[in-house]
Amino acid sequence: MNHANHEKLLKKLAAEYERHSPRSAAANREALRYLVDGGSHALRLIRPFPPRISSASGAFVTDEDGHRILDFWQGHYANVLGHNPAELTEPLAKAFASGFGLQTGFTDRLQVEVAELVCRLTGSERVRFTSSGSLATMYAVLLARGFTGRELVMKVGGGWHGGQPWGLVGVDLKEGDHASYQHAESKGLPGAVADEVVCTRYNDVAMLERVFAENGARIACFIVEPVIGSGGFLPGDPAYLAAARELTAKHGSLLIFDEVIAGFRFRAGAASALYGVSPDLATFAKVMGGGMPVAAVAGRADVMALAGRGGGVKFSGGTYSCHPASMLAARTMMRHLAAHEAEIYPYINSLGAAARKTVQEALRAEGFAARCTGDPNPAIGGSSVGAVVFPYNGSAMIASPEQVRDPETCDVELADTVLQLALLLEDVHVVHGLGSLSTAHTAVHVERLGEACRAAARRIKAAR
Numbered sequence: 001m002n003h004a005n006h007e008k009l010l011k012k013l014a015a016e017y018e019r020h021s022p023r024s025a026a027a028n029r030e031a032l033r034y035l036v037d038g039g040s041h042a043l044r045l046i047r048p049f050p051p052r053i054s055s056a057s058g059a060f061v062t063d064e065d066g067h068r069i070l071d072f073w074q075g076h077y078a079n080v081l082g083h084n085p086a087e088l089t090e091p092l093a094k095a096f097a098s099g100f101g102l103q104t105g106f107t108d109r110l111q112v113e114v115a116e117l118v119c120r121l122t123g124s125e126r127v128r129f130t131s132s133g134s135l136a137t138m139y140a141v142l143l144a145r146g147f148t149g150r151e152l153v154m155k156v157g158g159g160w161h162g163g164q165p166w167g168l169v170g171v172d173l174k175e176g177d178h179a180s181y182q183h184a185e186s187k188g189l190p191g192a193v194a195d196e197v198v199c200t201r202y203n204d205v206a207m208l209e210r211v212f213a214e215n216g217a218r219i220a221c222f223i224v225e226p227v228i229g230s231g232g233f234l235p236g237d238p239a240y241l242a243a244a245r246e247l248t249a250k251h252g253s254l255l256i257f258d259e260v261i262a263g264f265r266f267r268a269g270a271a272s273a274l275y276g277v278s279p280d281l282a283t284f285a286k287v288m289g290g291g292m293p294v295a296a297v298a299g300r301a302d303v304m305a306l307a308g309r310g311g312g313v314k315f316s317g318g319t320y321s322c323h324p325a326s327m328l329a330a331r332t333m334m335r336h337l338a339a340h341e342a343e344i345y346p347y348i349n350s351l352g353a354a355a356r357k358t359v360q361e362a363l364r365a366e367g368f369a370a371r372c373t374g375d376p377n378p379a380i381g382g383s384s385v386g387a388v389v390f391p392y393n394g395s396a397m398i399a400s401p402e403q404v405r406d407p408e409t410c411d412v413e414l415a416d417t418v419l420q421l422a423l424l425l426e427d428v429h430v431v432h433g434l435g436s437l438s439t440a441h442t443a444v445h446v447e448r449l450g451e452a453c454r455a456a457a458r459r460i461k462a463a464r
């Protein structure tokens with residue numbers, strides 16, 4: 001049995017970090033009095049405590065202790081232009097100053113312009129906006145179940161579609177059963193949900209064929225990321241996504257591409273176009289919103305019609321759907337990406353390739369058998385995202401979340417917890433070992449990331 005224990009090492013790093021960041025430590029003690037675990041998003045709640053950020057610009061965030069932290073998390077992969085870019089802050093500031101931005105509760109022309117952009121850039125017929133990726137995937141599943149009159153939702157084990165009932169099945173491997181994702185992730189879910197979600201293996205065409213052959217007539221939809229994010233930044237094989245399209249169509253199920261991360265990350269539009277695959281529905285958020293809370297469900301007009309009057313699917317919107325400031329940011333961002341597509345994507349992709357190579361080489365030079373995921377395949381072409389894994393078998397193929405997230409296969413704690421803390425001591429912030437690159441990053445930042453990885457690795461070795 002593999003499974004390394006890093007408890008002692010983490011204790012030593014935590015003590016160093018406490019000395020490094022006394023103000024953030026104090027702020028955390030206060031936070032714990034009011035906020036569960038000191039915050040409101042699990043991935044931000046670095047242990048023993050996260051840096052408390054007071055400002056951010058471009059590639060950097062500054063914490064209360066005055067550290068200028070080189071950030072590769074970049075707003076949960078949303079910030080393709082870096083933190084607080086002038087391209088977005090200036091029009092927002094101008095709008096607020098002129099009496100536009102917080103008057104939610106109405107329709108306006110801006111919403112139409114943003115909808116037109118989403119439809120045109122993603123090849124969708126209709127769109128409806130909401131305020132988070134979780135809500136978008138939930139509504140997409142509701143639409144698919146409503147449209148098909150079927151109940152089963154097929155997803156990928158290890159795929160994260162946000163905190164909504166059908167998304168809260170099969171995110172982490174089942175405890176005690178490292179082969180299976182088939183379980184509910186949360187207490188409090190309706191009992192039926194765990195049985196209504198069928199977990200499959202990413203990039204496994206044979207498994208898709210088998211599950212469709214057995215249950216095809218009951219499957220409402222297959223929800224899948226064209227490039228899986230939290231499951232390890234692995235691109236879908238073109239043959240796999242083509243098979244997903246063919247099998248869903250053959251069995252009368254809907255294909256939903258969750259592009260909350262992938263949308264506008266690899267091109268100024270949907271990643272599905274890079275595969276030549278047209279899903280029935282797709283969800284977008286993150287990059288599209290330019291750092292503001294905005295998400296969209298987009299796709300076929302006949303399916304989307306169910307969200308409308310008399311359609312029967314209660315996707316009636318929320319208080320903050322089409323929030324004016326979010327719409328303004330989304331329009332600004334999408335126009336900017338479309339206008340500068342030819343410069344932005346080659347640039348962030350080349351930085352992504354350099355960062356993956358640099359991190360991997362730096363960690364290996366210090367004796368850690370690290371692998372960087374996030375490499376593109378021929379369909380994706382280039383990639384500005386990445387994660388680090390430490391496979392116990394250094395030569396293992398990394399193609400599905402099972403390999404990335406299984407503590408029996410990879411040293412997950414070393415990648416997600418130890419390396420993150422050791423890098424924070426170098427004033428570098430990563431999530432799952434790396435994160436995403438933006439136009440605010442440069443080759444100098446990538447070089448610094450490499451140096452920080454080497455220093456972090458040496459620190460880890462010394463603390464062992």
Ligand SMILES: Cc1ncc(COP(=O)(O)O)c(C=O)c1O
Nearest residue numbers: 132133134160161162229260261
């Ligand atoms: C692929 C994917 N879908 C859905 C979500 C949920 O989005 P949100 O956090 O905006 O609710 C996420 C969030 O990281 C995601 O990565």
